[in-house]
Amino acid sequence: MAEMGFFDKVYAVAIQIPFGRVTSYGAIAKYLGAAKSARMVGWAMNASHNMEDVPAHRVVNKKGLLTGKHHFEGTNLMQQLLESEGVEVVDNQIQQLDVIFWDPQVELPEYLGDNL
DNA sequence: ACACTGACTTGAA
DNA sequence: TTTCAAGCCAGTG
Numbered sequence: 001m002a003e004m005g006f007f008d009k010v011y012a013v014a015i016q017i018p019f020g021r022v023t024s025y026g027a028i029a030k031y032l033g034a035a036k037s038a039r040m041v042g043w044a045m046n047a048s049h050n051m052e053d054v055p056a057h058r059v060v061n062k063k064g065l066l067t068g069k070h071h072f073e074g075t076n077l078m079q080q081l082l083e084s085e086g087v088e089v090v091d092n093q094i095q096q097l098d099v100i101f102w103d104p105q106v107e108l109p110e111y112l113g114d115n116l
Numbered sequence: 117a118c119a120c121t122g123a124c125t126t127g128a129a
Numbered sequence: 130t131t132t133c134a135a136g137c138c139a140g141t142g
């Protein structure tokens with residue numbers, strides 16, 4: 001099996017994020033074994049605009065802040081997408097983050113890493 | 117080919 | 130407690 005680049009791995013995890021749940025760049029990076037590559041995760045999201053299966057709006061920073069909303073169309077698209085999934089967002093800050101947070105390290109089987 | 121930037125996070129001062 | 134710096138990988142000038 002050909003080794004996947006960081007981007008592809010990020011996408012593979014991102015598309016697993018359940019409806020109405022969110023995760024963080026760092027959580028994905030850490031799951032991929034590169035905890036310090038959180039920036040790359042965000043960068044991958046930027047490139048994911050070509051991919052329909054990548055719910056970039058479900059990926060926020062660790063504080064639950066919609067730091068990437070500025071990269072979406074319009075000014076509030078990211079928030080609207082989240083709210084349409086039942087995620088409460090106030091002033092770019094996801095509410096009840098501790099409840100809807102989805103940690104790939106916990107929710108996904110670890111062997112998925114080799115299966116990517 | 118080199119340097120800088122970028123949707124982040126963590127640790128040290 | 131708050132502020133600063135480093136690390137990670139890819140893309141762009």
